[in-house]
Amino acid sequence: MTLRHTIVDAIETIAREQDKPMPPVTDDLVMVDTEFDSLCFALLVARMEDMTGVDPFSDMEVADLPVTVGDLVALYDRAVQKRAA
Amino acid sequence: MSETPARDRVVVVTGGSRGIGLAIAEALAADGHRVVAVARRSSEALEAAAGKAEGRIRFEPCDLAELDALQPLAQKIRAAHGPVYGLVNNAALGTPGLLATMPATEIARLVHLNTVAPMVLTKLLVRGMMAKGAGRVVNVSSIIAFTGYNALSVYAATKASMIGFTRSLAREVGKLGVTVNAVAPGFVETALTEGMGADDLAKIAGRSALRRLVEPRDVADAVAFLVSDRARNVTGTVLTVDAGSTA
Structure with a gap:
């Protein structure tokens, strides 16, 4: 499973568990325009840390918060690469 | 709810090598939890307690004031001991001093260890509890x-x-099944109150409703209750354990 698939799968799972109806999760989906709230986001960060071992929001100085799903994937991609380096 | 049986839940206790923290570690281990005691250094008392607890108390060294060390600590605990069910933020400095003459660095040190460090550690460990849908912070x-x-x-x-x-x-x-409570001990005879002198402690004991000081195990029992399933509907509250000093 690619990183993108892992993130999209986690978003869809959490949204389902938290009863948050979501449009299709595509790269250009703007997260704040959805019902995926801050609590869902905290759950996402926790699960991604479990699965990837990285937490870009703690590990890195994140200057620009991710706006779209694509931004989020790119942020995790950088964090995973930084860990591997 | 967590699928981990109550007897095998991992609970992290900071400042667990002595005083109230050690008593909390012992009480939680007696309840069947697997306790991870975090402190800068272990102690003879902790090692003795760990020996008696038959593997239910483990030590993880960490200087909690080093914020950069907290994420590796959280990851190490999860890897070595499993998902964390509970966190008891006990480690603290009790440095006395008149504000007018207290160095700014000392003020900062107290605030850093007593508030910033537990908040960051809670952030790192509560996420796992949220993901599991169950947990305890005290x-x-x-x-x-x-x-x-x-x-x-x-x-x-x-x-x-x-x-x-x-x-x-x-x-x-709360909506994710995690409870967060505080305990407010009165004066407890530990290393933190050593500087107070016997007269001060006797005065405090004399003013309490029960005419005595609180012991570390009294605070530990209150924490053990809040960690237990019996406290499932207790959250956002402060449990005072002071032998009636503030009654």
Whole structure:
């Protein structure tokens, strides 16, 4: 499973568990325009840390918060690469 | 709810090598939890308690004031001991001093260890509890947070801040099955109160409803209750354990 698939799968799972109806999760989906709230986001960060071992929001100085799903994937991609380096 | 049986849940206790923290570790281990005691150094008392607890108390060294060390600590605990069910934020400095003459660096050091470090550690460990849909956070505050005490203004401020933290975090994580509570011990005879002198302690004991001081195990029992399933509907509250000093 690619990183993108892992993130999209986690978003869809959490949204389902938290009863948050979501449009299709595509790269250009703007997260704040959805019902995926801050609590869902905290759950996402926790699960991604479990699965990837990285937490870009703690590990890195994140200057620009991710706006779209694509931004989020790119942020995790950088964090995973930084860990591997 | 967590699928882990109550007897095997991992509970992290900071400042677990002595005093109230050690008593908390012992009480939780006696309840069947697997306790991870975090402190800068282990102690003979902790090692003796770990020996008696038959593997239910483990030690993880960490200087909690080193914020950069907290994420590796959280990851190490998860890897070595499994998912964390509970966190008891007990580690604290109790440095006394008149505010007017307290160096700014000492004020900062107290605030850093007593409030910033537990908040960051809670952030790192509560996420796993949220993901599991179950967990416990217990913050060790103090009656001084509401009564005040001469030469403990900075300490009092840090302990009061943990109560505000407790109440708000309880609201944040409650819907995910995680409870957050505080205990407010009265004066307990530990290394932290050593500097107070026997006369001061006798006066405090004399003013309490029960005419005695609280022992570490009294605080530990309160924490053990809040960690247990019996406290499933208790969150965002402060349990005072002071032998009636503030009654």
